[in-house]
Amino acid sequence: MSFVRKWVSVLVASVVGIVVLLGSLLRANAWLVGARDVLVDWAIIVAGFALLLGILNVLSVHGGRVVRVRKEWGYSLALLISAAGLALVTAVQGPSAGSTQMLVDVVIVPVGAALAALVLFVLVGAVSRMLRVRRDATSLLFVFVVAIVLLGSTPLVDWEWLAQPPRDWIVNVLSLAGMRGLLLGVALGTVITALRALLLGDWPHER
Amino acid sequence: MGLDPNMIEAVLWLGVSALVLLVLLVARGREGVRSAETRQLSAFRDLRRVVGESAEKGGAIHIALGGGGIAGEDAMVSLAGFQLLEALAADLVSYHIPTIISVGDPTLLPLAQDVLRRAYEMRGLPDSYDPNQVRFVAPSPVAYAAGAAQFLESEDVVASVIIGAFGAEVSLIMEAASRRGISQVAAAAAPQAVGVLYPATEHLAIGEQLFAAGAQTSGLRRYVTSLEVQDVLRLVLIAAIPVSALVTYLRGSV
Numbered sequence: 001m002s003f004v005r006k007w008v009s010v011l012v013a014s015v016v017g018i019v020v021l022l023g024s025l026l027r028a029n030a031w032l033v034g035a036r037d038v039l040v041d042w043a044i045i046v047a048g049f050a051l052l053l054g055i056l057n058v059l060s061v062h063g064g065r066v067v068r069v070r071k072e073w074g075y076s077l078a079l080l081i082s083a084a085g086l087a088l089v090t091a092v093q094g095p096s097a098g099s100t101q102m103l104v105d106v107v108i109v110p111v112g113a114a115l116a117a118l119v120l121f122v123l124v125g126a127v128s129r130m131l132r133v134r135r136d137a138t139s140l141l142f143v144f145v146v147a148i149v150l151l152g153s154t155p156l157v158d159w160e161w162l163a164q165p166p167r168d169w170i171v172n173v174l175s176l177a178g179m180r181g182l183l184l185g186v187a188l189g190t191v192i193t194a195l196r197a198l199l200l201g202d203w204p205h206e207r
Numbered sequence: 208m209g210l211d212p213n214m215i216e217a218v219l220w221l222g223v224s225a226l227v228l229l230v231l232l233v234a235r236g237r238e239g240v241r242s243a244e245t246r247q248l249s250a251f252r253d254l255r256r257v258v259g260e261s262a263e264k265g266g267a268i269h270i271a272l273g274g275g276g277i278a279g280e281d282a283m284v285s286l287a288g289f290q291l292l293e294a295l296a297a298d299l300v301s302y303h304i305p306t307i308i309s310v311g312d313p314t315l316l317p318l319a320q321d322v323l324r325r326a327y328e329m330r331g332l333p334d335s336y337d338p339n340q341v342r343f344v345a346p347s348p349v350a351y352a353a354g355a356a357q358f359l360e361s362e363d364v365v366a367s368v369i370i371g372a373f374g375a376e377v378s379l380i381m382e383a384a385s386r387r388g389i390s391q392v393a394a395a396a397a398p399q400a401v402g403v404l405y406p407a408t409e410h411l412a413i414g415e416q417l418f419a420a421g422a423q424t425s426g427l428r429r430y431v432t433s434l435e436v437q438d439v440l441r442l443v444l445i446a447a448i449p450v451s452a453l454v455t456y457l458r459g460s461v
Contacts, residue, residue: 043278046314047278047313050316051313051346052313057316060338060339064339072361075361112349115349115353118379119376119379119403122378122381122382123403125382125385126378126381126382129406129407139406142405142406178398182398182415183414184444186284186414186415186417188415188444189283189415189437190418192418193287193418196429196433
């Protein structure tokens with residue numbers, strides 16, 4: 001029975017995947033494109049339910065921490081109160097109301113931007129730590145390149161000629177070539193993994 | 208009569224698919240385990256050691272699977288992360304290592320829970336499975352990274368494994384791990400993530416190396432064969448680049 005169930009699910013997943021793939025490749029075929037659109041819409045609906053599961057998971061994890069008074073339970077309590085407050089405002093006022101949008105614009109967006117701005121400082125800290133732990137040729141080259149790119153990106157009045165040309169060459173030639181190579185390799189790995197998933201039903205839940 | 212470019216694209220795709228499928232089907236007939244002799248990556252080679260250290264120290268291990276949803280363009284990167292998780296889950300359960308798996312996309316949540324649940328069932332410990340070991344943090348990449356970094360602080364984590372779809376925000380997890388001296392193993396496909404992970408750990412799989420995770424950690428024949436196919440096609444691709452550049456150059460000069 002489990003054998004039949006397994007292969008039925010593999011068959012359904014594979015057929016759906018192949019229809020979506022063909023619908024994306026053969027754009028002149030209206031039937032395939034239509035079928036692809038319908039299946040993608042269904043996937044979006046399923047993803048919506050997954051978000052609901054995710055929210056329940058957040059509540060369960062942080063609720064558990066508060067109830068058991070685990071380490072740093074105060075943060076979890078703050079999260080639960082914030083989530084409940086935002087949900088209440090959204091339920092009463094609606095998702096596109098001014099007060100709901102204000103909470104997003106005043107709290108969520110600035111906090112996200114502040115965290116994103118930390119990335120540069122974190123990177124500089126990581127580089128200094130790397131120099132203490134790993135002092136090999138590749139590490140030094142990494143630091144040298146980072147220094148040139150940072151200097152070349154800094155507005156040095158009247159001194160741009162010094163760091164900007166090597167910076168431009170590194171970014172537009174070396175970095176771009178490396179990035180393209182990296183992305184080609186990723187594309188290759190993606191195609192092979194996708195084929196295994198699509199045609200052989202090689203998904204985690206199928207094993 | 209000119210052919211539709213879409214048709215040509217499709218034929219090419221299907222041709223490559225058929226080739227790869229053929230190789231995979233032949234391999235699938237002989238399930239089993241064998242070593243991935245094609246290449247050894249330090250990131251995955253040392254993973255068992257990192258798990259062993261976690262068991263000795265009695266601390267938890269954190270596995271960050273990133274924010275690549277199963278219905279999005281990063282689905283295959285996330286799938287590679289699941290291959291690693293499946294390979295590790297058995298050891299984690301056997302050694303009773305507390306495990307925290309964080310996901311940044313809700314579609315990864317049930318899949319990760321399923322992998323972990325099956326690992327517990329296979330070891331005869333279904334009652335020990337706790338679905339809250341897998342945690343959805345936030346759908347936004349930066350919020351996810353900040354939340355996952357918090358787990359390293361609050362859950363006595365002694366090892367961190369990062370594999371999946373990440374951007375530069377992964378540096379927040381990396382920084383939290385470095386500050387606490389936690390062992391780190393990472394595999395990332397995006398150049399932004401690779402750039403920030405490089406100074407943090409020597410155990411880093413870059414770009415397409417991420418797709419070697421299943422073969423390197425489990426040794427399952429289907430993964431090893433898949434990796435071999437990937438390596439062959441990679442060589443073909445490498446050969447094709449200078450050839451196409453030469454052809455383009457010659458056409459331009461005629």
